Amino acid sequence: MHDETKCLKFAAAEGAFASLSVPVHRASTIVFETVEAYKNRRSAIYDGYSYGLYGTPTTRTLENAIAALEGASRAMVVPSGFAAIALTTLTFAAAGQRVLFPDNAYDTVRPFADRFLGRLGIKPVFYDPLIGSKIDALLDSSVQLVWVESPGSMTLEVQDVPAISAACREKGIMTAADNTYATPLRCKPLDLGIDISICAVSKYISGHSDVVMGSIAVNDEAVFRQLKDHSRFMGQGVSADEASLVLRGMETMAIRLDRCEATALSLLDRLVAHEAVREVRHPSLLSNPGHSFWARDFSGSTGLITLFLEPWTKPVLASAIEAMNQFAIGASWGGTKSVVAVLEQPPLRTATAAPHDGPVVRLSIGLEHPGDLTASLEEGLDILLSARPAAMA
Ligand SMILES: *Cc1c(COP(=O)(O)O)cnc(C)c1O
Numbered sequence: 001m002h003d004e005t006k007c008l009k010f011a012a013a014e015g016a017f018a019s020l021s022v023p024v025h026r027a028s029t030i031v032f033e034t035v036e037a038y039k040n041r042r043s044a045i046y047d048g049y050s051y052g053l054y055g056t057p058t059t060r061t062l063e064n065a066i067a068a069l070e071g072a073s074r075a076m077v078v079p080s081g082f083a084a085i086a087l088t089t090l091t092f093a094a095a096g097q098r099v100l101f102p103d104n105a106y107d108t109v110r111p112f113a114d115r116f117l118g119r120l121g122i123k124p125v126f127y128d129p130l131i132g133s134k135i136d137a138l139l140d141s142s143v144q145l146v147w148v149e150s151p152g153s154m155t156l157e158v159q160d161v162p163a164i165s166a167a168c169r170e171k172g173i174m175t176a177a178d179n180t181y182a183t184p185l186r187c188k189p190l191d192l193g194i195d196i197s198i199c200a201v202s203k204y205i206s207g208h209s210d211v212v213m214g215s216i217a218v219n220d221e222a223v224f225r226q227l228k229d230h231s232r233f234m235g236q237g238v239s240a241d242e243a244s245l246v247l248r249g250m251e252t253m254a255i256r257l258d259r260c261e262a263t264a265l266s267l268l269d270r271l272v273a274h275e276a277v278r279e280v281r282h283p284s285l286l287s288n289p290g291h292s293f294w295a296r297d298f299s300g301s302t303g304l305i306t307l308f309l310e311p312w313t314k315p316v317l318a319s320a321i322e323a324m325n326q327f328a329i330g331a332s333w334g335g336t337k338s339v340v341a342v343l344e345q346p347p348l349r350t351a352t353a354a355p356h357d358g359p360v361v362r363l364s365i366g367l368e369h370p371g372d373l374t375a376s377l378e379e380g381l382d383i384l385l386s387a388r389p390a391a392m393a
Pocket residue numbers: 080081082083106149153178180181200201202203212213214332
């Protein structure tokens with residue numbers, strides 16, 4: 001055998017090998033024993049293996065794990081949380097039809113809806129996330145898909161998901177939930193009557209701020225196959241290396257969530273009482289919009305807290321945030337390390353009024369010692385207080 005060929009033919013290692021971890025199966029080409037099997041490879045896109053883009057044993061293992069957690073018969077992974085939203089929407093919406101989104105949806109949804117869906121002739125409609133069964137008034141034969149996101153991004157309103165899914169089901173309208181906040185450990189949208197549950201795996205499921213991925217879970221085989229076909233038409237796939245990182249992160253998701261939740265809960269009283277904070281949002285608070293739906297439909301909360309600050313904090317906001325050394329400044333969340341995101345003003349709303357006119361700060365509580373996080377937060381809060389108008393002091 002020539003050296004060039006020797007470089008291609010590796011002798012198998014001797015002896016049995018078994019590991020507790022899931023192997024990383026990298027692939028573009030997948031090989032077949034027979035010409036007949038190769039000819040039939042297309043049918044393997046849903047369950048078997050036909051090409052690395054459409055699945056490997058590593059990604060299938062992750063998909064099965066996510067399906068089991070979501071209480072779904074099927075799940076697929078896609079390149080990002082937003083890819084899951086886009087794929088689901090584009091698979092089930094057609095030109096001339098309408099898609100409904102809650103007014104507090106993840107921020108990229110709005111430009112996607114207005115600029116991208118609009119160009120395809122699909123009409124986006126934004127609705128009050130607290131609409132509940134009154135959504136019925138918006139449901140006519142032109143509505144093809146209704147999204148929920150509960151709690152919603154930044155403002156954390158909890159939706160009456162069973163009421164919305166029931167109203168849609170009655171009219172044969174498909175529903176999809178962005179379950180990123182809760183993860184399937186805290187809420188199972190399919191059990192609440194939703195047809196499709198998506199997650200940004202980038203957040204708590206992977207849990208270490210080093211992977212971007214999304215998941216889509218369903219109970220209907222035909223829906224699954226439509227989604228899988230469309231992911232193929234759009235060239236979407238997930239690498240085994242990243243799936244392996246997520247499988248590793250998932251092993252600690254339950255204890256990470258418990259810890260993030262416990263630390264977040266321990267901070268709430270202090271934040272609620274603070275003069276610079278006009279309102280605290282966390283679904284466990286009685287005052288949180290939709291709290292009763294959270295108590296009914298969720299098995300717990302997480303480490304996300306949103307603060308609506310007094311408008312007078314604006315001049316010192318940046319220095320207060322920068323003084324919070326335990327909080328990295330950044331947009332994403334759900335990792336091991338605490339992160340703070342700042343909006344100078346409330347996010348755009350078109351169906352509802354902004355809750356307050358002051359700055360909005362989102363804390364993603366991580367796994368640091370609660371004492372260190374409290375001290376770090378106090379430093380920021382002290383700086384905010386320094387801007388309090390004299391008349392109030
Ligand atoms: C982050 C996020 C997304 C998008 O996920 P990516 O993986 O970053 O694309 C979607 N929905 C919610 C609620 C999110 O927080």
